[in-house]
Amino acid sequence: xxxxxxxxxxxxxxxxxxxxxxxxxxxxxxxxxxxxxxxxxxxxxxxxxxxxxxxxxxxxxxxxxxxxxxxxxxxxxxxxxxxxxxxxxxxxxxxxxxxxxxxxxxxxxxxxxxxxxxxxxxxxxxxxxxxxxxxxxxxxxxxxxxxxxxxxxxxxxxxxxxxxxxxxxxxxxxxxxxxxxxxxxxxxxxxxxxxxxxxxxxxxxxxxxxxxxxxxxxxxxxxxxxxxxxxxxxxxxxxxxxxxxxxxxxxxxxxxxxxxxxxxxxxxxxxxxxxxxxxxxxxxxxxxxxxxxxxxxxxxxxxxxxxxxxxxxxxxxxxxxxxxxxxxxxxxxxxxxxxxxxxxxxxxxxxxxxxxxxxxxxxxxxxxxxxxxxxxxxxxxxxxxxxxxxxxxxxxxxxxxxxxxxxxxxxxxxxxxxxxxxxxxxxxxxxxxxxxxxxxxxxxxxxxxxxxxxxxxxxxxx
Numbered sequence: 022x023x024x025x026x027x028x029x030x031x032x033x034x035x036x037x038x039x040x041x042x043x044x045x046x047x048x049x050x051x052x053x054x055x056x057x058x059x060x061x062x063x064x065x066x067x068x069x070x071x072x073x074x075x076x077x078x079x080x081x082x083x084x085x086x087x088x089x090x091x092x093x094x095x096x097x098x099x100x101x102x103x104x105x106x107x108x109x110x111x112x113x114x115x116x117x118x119x120x121x122x123x124x125x126x127x128x129x130x131x132x133x134x135x136x137x138x139x140x141x142x143x144x145x146x147x148x149x150x151x152x153x154x155x156x157x158x159x160x161x162x163x164x165x166x167x168x169x170x171x172x173x174x175x176x177x178x179x180x181x182x183x184x185x186x187x188x189x190x191x192x193x194x195x196x197x198x199x200x201x202x203x204x205x206x207x208x209x210x211x212x213x214x215x216x217x218x219x220x221x222x223x224x225x226x227x228x229x230x231x232x233x234x235x236x237x238x239x240x241x242x243x244x245x246x247x248x249x250x251x252x253x254x255x256x257x258x259x260x261x262x263x264x265x266x267x268x269x270x271x272x273x274x275x276x277x278x279x280x281x282x283x284x285x286x287x288x289x290x291x292x293x294x295x296x297x298x299x300x301x302x303x304x305x306x307x308x309x310x311x312x313x314x315x316x317x318x319x320x321x322x323x324x325x326x327x328x329x330x331x332x333x334x335x336x337x338x339x340x341x342x343x344x345x346x347x348x349x350x351x352x353x354x355x356x357x358x359x360x361x362x363x364x365x366x367x368x369x370x371x372x373x374x375x376x377x378x379x380x381x382x383x384x385x386x387x388x389x390x391x392x393x394x395x396x397x398x399x400x401x402x403x404x405x406x407x408x409x410x411x412x413x414x415x416x417x418x419x420x421x422x423x424x425x426x427x428x429x430x431x432x433x434x435x436x437x438x439x440x441x442x443x444x445x446x447x448x449x450x451x452x453x454x455x456x457x458x459x460x461x462x463x464x465x466x467x468x469x470x471x472x473x474x475x476x477x478x479x480x481x482x483x
Contacts, residue, residue, distance in 0.1 A: 030341070030342065030345065032436055032452060033342070033345040033346060033348075033349070033436060033437075033442070034345065036349050036436065036437065037081055037084055037085075037345065037348055037349055037352060038081060040076075040349055040352045040353055040356070041076045041077070041080060041081045041084075041352055041356075043356070043358060044073070044074065044075045044076045044352065044353075044356030044357075044358055045073075045075040045076075047356075047358040047361055047362070048070055048073060048358075048361055049070065049071045049072060049073045049074055049356070049357035049358060049361065050068055050069065050070050050071060050357065050358070050360045050361035050364055051068070051069060051071045051357060051360050052064060052065075052067050052068050052360050052363075052364075052406075053067035053069075064405065065405055065406050065409050065410075068360060068364040070361075071357055073357070074355060074356055074357050075356065076352050076355060076356045080352065080355065081352070084348035084349075084351050084352050085341075085344050085345050085348045086344075087347075087348060087351050088343070088344035088345060088346070088347035088348035088351060089340075089344040089347075091347050091351060092343050092344055092346075092347040092439055094299075094300045094301065095155055095300060095343060095439055095440075095443070096340045096343050096344065097300075097304065098155060098158075098300045098303070098304045099158060099336050099339055099340060099343065099443060099447075100333045100336055100337075100340060101304045101307060101308060101333070102158060102159040102304070102307060102336075103332040103333045103334075103335055103336035103339075103447075104311070104328075104329035104330065104332040104333040105159075105307045105308065105310065105311040105329070105332070106159055106162045106163075106332060107328045107329060107331055107332025107333075107335075108311045108314060108315055108320070108325060108328045108329050108332070109278070109282065109311070109314055110162075110328070110332075111318070111320060111324065111325075111328040112274075112275075112278050112314055112315075112317075112318035112320070113275070114271075114274075114275040114278035114279050114282070114314075114318075115163060115166075115279075116166075117271050117272070117275040118271070118275070118279055121270065121271055122136070122167060122170070122171070136171065137177075137181065137230060137233050137234055137237060138230045138234070140164070140181050140182070140185070141181055141184075141185040141226065141229055141230050141233065142185075142226060142230070143185075144157060144160070144181065144182050144185030144186040144189065145185045145186065145188055145189030145222070145225075145226040145229070146189060147186055147189060147290070148185070148186040148187060148188065148189025148190035148191075148193060148196070149189040149190070149192065149193040149194055149195060149196060149222050150189075150193070150194075150195045150196065151195075151196070151197075151290060151293045152190060152193070152196045152197065152198040152199070152293070152396070153186045153189065153190065154186060154187070154190055154440055155300060155440055156186075156289065156293075156303060157182045157183055157185075157186035157187075157444075158440065158443060158444055158447065159307075160182035161178070161179055161182055161183060161444055161447050161448050162447065163182075164178040164179070164181050164182050165178035165179065165256070165448060166178070166256075166260055168181070169253055169256055169257050169260060170260065172240075172241055172244070173237055173240065173241075174240055174244070174247040174249050174250070174253050175247075175249040175252065175253055175256070175448060175449075175450055176236070176247065176248070176249055176450070176454075176455070176458050177233060177236065177237060177240075178448070179444060179445070179448045179450060179455070180229075180233055181233070183433065183441075183444050184229060184433050184459075184462075185226075185229065187429075187432050187433050187440075188225045188226060188229050188430070188466075189222065189225075189226065190396065190429060190432075191225070191426055191427060191428075191429040191430045191432070192218070192221045192222040192224075192225040192226075192426065192427070193218070193222065193426065194212070194215050194218035194219045194221075194222055195212060195215075196396070198396045198397050199396030199397065199399075199400060199425070199426055199429070200212060200218070200422065200426065202396070202397050202400040202401065202404075203400040203404050203422045203425050203426070204422055206400060206401065206404040206405060206408065207404055207408040207418040207419075207421065207422055208408070208418065209418055209419060209422065213419065213483075214419050214422075214423075214482065214483075217423075217476075217477065217482060218423070218426075221423070221427075221473050224469060224473065225430075225466070225469060228462075228465055228466070228469060229462070232461075232462050232465065248454045248457065248458060249450065249454065252449070274317060274318060277317050278314050278317055278318060281310060281313050281314055281317065282310065282314070285306055285307070285309075285310040288306060289303055289306055292306070311325075311329065336446075336447065338446055339443050339446040339447050342439075342442045342443060342445075342446045343439040343442065343443045345442075346436070346437050346438060346439040346442050346443075347439055349392075349437050350392060350393070350437070353392055359392065359393075359402075362392070363389065363402065363403065363406070366385045366388065366389070367385070367406050367407070367410060369381055369385060370382045370385060370407075370410055370414055371410075371413070371414050372414060375414070375415040375416055375478040375479065376474070376475050376478045376479060378411075378414040378415065378416055378478065379416055379420055379424055379474040379475070379477070379478040380471055380474060380475075382407060382410075382411070382416070382420075382421060382424040382425075383424040383427050383428055383470055383471070383474055385428075386399075386403065386407075386424055386425050386427070386428025386429075387428040387430070387431050389402075389403060389428065390428045390429050390431055390432060390435065391431070391435050391437055392437065394429075394432060394435075394437070394438045394439070394440070396429065399425070399428075399429075400425060403425060404421070404422070404425060407421045407424070407425060408421055408422075416478060417477065417481055417482055417483050419477065419482050419483055420474065420477040420478055420482055423473070423474060423477060424474060427470040427473065427474065430463075430466045430467075430470060431463065433459060433463075434455070434456050434459050434460075434463060436452060
């Protein structure tokens with residue numbers, strides 16, 4: 022009997038109900054905080070119980086609305102991206118690019134061998150260097166049809182940009198949003214330990230590529246092995262894959278549109294790395310790109326707006342999923358049980374063996390990642406406790422930072438992550454199907470993390 026998880030919306034509403042119930046059982050608690058260098062940090066050893074704030078029916082019902090408010094940036098970003106990519110799709114430049122790659126894929130063994138490794142590496146580098154996370158969302162709209170054209174499946178099309186970027190984020194070596202903040206809080210030199218972190222990134226990226234290559238080989242031999250086989254057949258019919266064989270090549274207009282798109286991505290990377298851009302600036306850049314693409318493709322104002330509105334309209338369901346996911350965190354926070362849970366987990370790290378202490382620290386961070394997905398937020402919440410705790414249990418603070426990072430390896434499958442459920446909703450991919458497919462890879466990530474933490478724990482990595 023196959024495992025069946027509930028519909029994503031049902032699962033998230035059920036989770037909201039469970040968290041609301043927990044606020045009636047788990048005592049409220051709070052750590053004292055201090056403002057240090059503009060950051061609010063928890064003061065270790067200051068945990069104290071506070072008056073319970075149980076979240077009742079009204080809080081449960083209003084959590085999704087509050088989720089919309091707090092997740093307004095990412096929801097707005099998703100809707101804008103949906104509209105922009107609908108305009109891009111209207112120009113048929115992406116379709117033409119996919120057909121070109123598909124033709125090259127049929128003719129060249131080298132292209133067939135390099136499609137997955139090259140793209141996964143690029144997305145992983147984005148996560149490892151400038152913290153690519155939400156920015157990977159729009160690429161799902163490109164890589165699903167590309168995967169289908171290459172006789173792969175929706176799962177592969179989602180995994181290349183999404184898992185690639187998330188794994189890069191979790192094993193980052195230059196990411197200011199998790200490594201930089203965590204090391205600053207732990208009192209370590211910024212981006213110290215770069216060499217070993219780069220090795221961790223290479224191992225994680227290579228493991229992801231190997232898994233996807235293995236999966237691609239399997240479903241090319243027998244496409245029915247894919248859990249999304251029937252849905253993919255319907256999508257291929259929509260794509261009109263027969264047209265790939267008669268494709269005459271990219272036109273000058275297609276090339277100009279694609280150049281604008283590629284140039285915009287380069288500007289985005291430069292803005293994120295050099296200027297500290299975030300969702301607002303990236304969304305604005307995409308809007309400018311859409312206007313430029315529309316002018317190059319000679320779309321009328323009516324054609325442009327019709328495409329944009331339809332693209333945004335298609336992602337309303339995605340916006341609801343993100344709001345529900347954010348609502349879970351709001352209930353935890355307003356119920357004042359996040360600090361209580363953290364305080365209960367922290368003592369479990371202690372161990373006579375440094376390796377086991379590092380492993381337990383990683384497992385605790387993985388649990389915390391279920392509730393808090395922001396790399397910066399999680400660092401600010403946990404590192405003031407985990408860093409001095411590392412001193413007590415015989416670990417270096419550098420190892421504690423790595424354990425914090427690797428705890429984010431679970432992000433691709435947790436239903437409380439707005440990015441995860443947003444990507445799956447965008448891909449029209451059920452959460453249960455995705456989780457079942459990802460479980461073997463998540464098991465490999467678990468073993469990898471335990472091994473990568475063992476050497477620093479034994480050697481006293483600083």
